[in-house]
Amino acid sequence: MPSNSKPFIEKINRIPSVSNILEVACDITGMGFAAIARVTRDSWVACVTKDIIGFGLQAGGTLDIETTICNEIMDHHQTVTIDHVDKDPVYRDHHTPKLYGLQSYISVPIILKSGAFFGTLCAIDRVPHQVSSPKVIKTFTLFAELIAFHLDAQEQLAESSKILKKEKRESEIREEFIAILGHDLRNPVNAISNAVQLQLRSELDERNMRLAAIIRDASNRTKGLIENILDFASGRLGGGIKLNLENQLTLEESIAQIIAELQVAWPDIEFVTNISLSAPLRADYKRLSQLLSNILGNAIMHGEKEKPIEVKVNQVNGITELIISNSGNPIPVQILPHLFKPFSRGKVKTGQEGLGLGLYISKEIAKAHGGDIRVESTIEKTSFIVTLS
Template sequence: MGFAAVARVTEDKWIACAIHDEINFGLAVGGELNLETTICNEIRQHKKPVVIDHVAEDPEFANHHTPLLYGFQSYISVPITLKNGNFFGTLCAIDPKPAQLKNTTVIGTFTMFADLIAFHLDALEQIAITELELKKQQEVAVLREQFIAILGHDLRNPLNAISSSAQLLSRLNLDERGIRIAKIVKDSSFRMNGLIENMLDFASGRLGEGITISRTPDEDLEKLLIQVVDELKTIWPSRNIEVKFNFDHPVNADGKRLAQLFSNLLANALNYSPADSTVEITAFSTGEEFNLCVANKGKQIPAAAMERLFQPFSRGEVEPSQKGLGLGLYIASEIANAHDGTLDVSSTPEKTCFTLHIPYKK
C-alpha cells in the first residue's frame, strides 16, 4: 500500500498520528482531513474493519465519495480500540491501484498491528498516570516533612519556656497546691517534648532517609543511662527503679540515640506497671555485644498487640491517662535497626521485658 497512517478519529476530527507515504499523498504527521470525507468516520460509528480490493468493482464503495475524492482503488482500515473499550482511531492504508486485501493474512496483520498500537497507547497513558501520581506523592511527602519539621521547631520554643518556668516555680516557696500544679506543668512539658521528638523522628524515618546515627567508639553508655533514670525519677519520684550495670568494654554506638531508646522503654515501663512495683533495668557490655533489658510487672501484652507493637501508630489496650501517638516503640526499634541490632519483647502475666541487643562493631 502506497500510503498508511495511524489516525486519531474523534467526533469532529481526523488527525494523522503516524504516516508512511510512498505516493506523495501530501499529508504530514499532525495533518488533518475533513472527518466527513473519510471512511474512518463510518468506522468510528460501527467499530468494524473496512476492506476494499478494488473500488471500481465493489458494489458498496464504487460510488462512495471518499475514493472519488482521494483517488484510491484499494483500501483497508481497522479500528484501534483501547483497553478500556474506548475507540481511539484507525490504522488505515490506501493505494491508487487495486490490491488483494480481503484475506486472513492481510486483515490479521493489520488487526495485530492495531492491537499493538492500542497496547502501546495504553502503556503510555499508564506511564503518564503513574508519573503524575508519583510526582504528586513526592510533593505531598516533601510538604508533609517540611510541615512536621517546622511544626516541631515552632512547638519547641514555647515548650522550652513552659518547662523552664515550671522548673523556676518548683524552687519557690509554694503551698501544696502550687507544688502540685508546678509538677503537672513540668510533667506535661516533658511528655510533650517526647511527643515532638517522636514525631520528628517518624517524619525522618518514613519520609526522609531513615533515622541516622553517629557512632562514638568509646561511648560512655553507663553515664547516659543513669542520666535518663535520673530525669525520669523527677517525673515519677515515688517509683522504685532498680539498676544493674556491668560495662566491661566500651561500646561503639550513638549514645544520644540509645539514651532516646532507653527513655522510651523506661517511660513505657513506668506508665504500664503498678505504682508500687519495681522497674528492673539490666545492662552489660562485652567484647562482642551490648545488651539492655527493661522489665516491669503489669498486665500481659495481648498476642494481637504483640504482632504490631513496633509498628507506628499502634498501641495495645491502654488506660485513658496512657494515650499517645504510639510512635515510641516504633522509633526505638528503628534506632536498634540503625545500630544493626534488635529490639525484642517478651510478656507474661508476671513480667514484660524489652531487650535491646547490639553486636559489637569496630
C-alpha cells in the same frame, strides 16, 4: 488542524517504532501510503504518514471526517479491507474510494485499554493489492495493539508524574507544618522550663520550692509529649522518623545516660545492664535512646518495683538485639495485638496518663533502622525485643 490534535500527534511521534510500523505496513501490502490517524466525531487528523505515491497528506493534515471510512470504523470497531474497489460488492459504489481515487484499502481500529477509540492504522493505494489475507490483517492488528499499548503507557506515566508532583508538594507542606508546629510548641515550654530552673537556683521557701518543682516536672513531661506528637506527625504525615548517624556518644554511653536520667526520677528502681557488641552498630544512638527511654518508662510503670529491670544488648550473625525485661504481671492477651498502635494504652494509674504514643514511636524508630520490635510476656517476665539489622 484542530487545536486539540497537537498533543495526540506528539504522543504518536514519541512511540520509538512508529516509523518502522508504517514502513512495514507499506512493505507487507505493497501499498504506497500509510498513516496513523486520530479520529473523532468531528475530525480526521494524520498523526504520522508514509507517502510514496504522492497522496499529499502529511502529519497534521486533515480530512473531512464524513468523507472517510474511518468514520464508520469508529462506530463498529472492526477492521476494513478492500483488495480491489471495482470488484468489491460493498465498497465499489462507496463515496470514499470515488472521492480519493482509491483501489485498495486497509484500516484497523486503535482501541485504548479503557475501551476508548483513538483512531486508525490505515494504508491506501490507487491500484489493487491483496490486503485481506490473514497475515496482513494479523500484522496490522498487532501494530494497532502496539500503538495502543504505547499510548496507554504514556498516559499512565503522565498520570504517575502528576501524582508524584502533587504528593511531593503535599509532603513539603506537611514537613513545613511539622517544623512550624515544633517551633511554636517548643518555644513557650522552653521558656517556662528555663524560668523555673532559675527559680529553683534561687532562695525560695519550702512552699514555693515545691510549686517550682511541680512546674519543672510538668514542663519536662510536656516536652516529652511534644516530642512524641512531632514524631507521630513525622511518621504519619511526613517522610517517617529521620535518622542522624553522626553520634556524639557511644552506644554504651547513650544507654548509661538514659538510665542515669531515669534513676533521678525513680531512685528506688534498679537497672541491670549487659552490653556485648562484637562490631560497631551503625545507628542513630539518640533515637535508640528515645526508644529505650520509652520502653524503660513502660517497664517502670508496669513492672514490680522490688525487682530489677534488665537491659541487654548482643549481636548474632550481624543482627543486633536490644532486650528490655521486667518482672510483673503479664500483658493481657487482648492488649498484645494493639500494643504498638498509636493512642493504645492499657490500664494506667493516676498521674501516669499519656497519649499512648511511646511504643508506637519506638516501633517506628526500630523500622527506620531496618528492624522491628516484638514482645514476649509470661508470668515470669515481660521482654521487649528490638532487632536492628
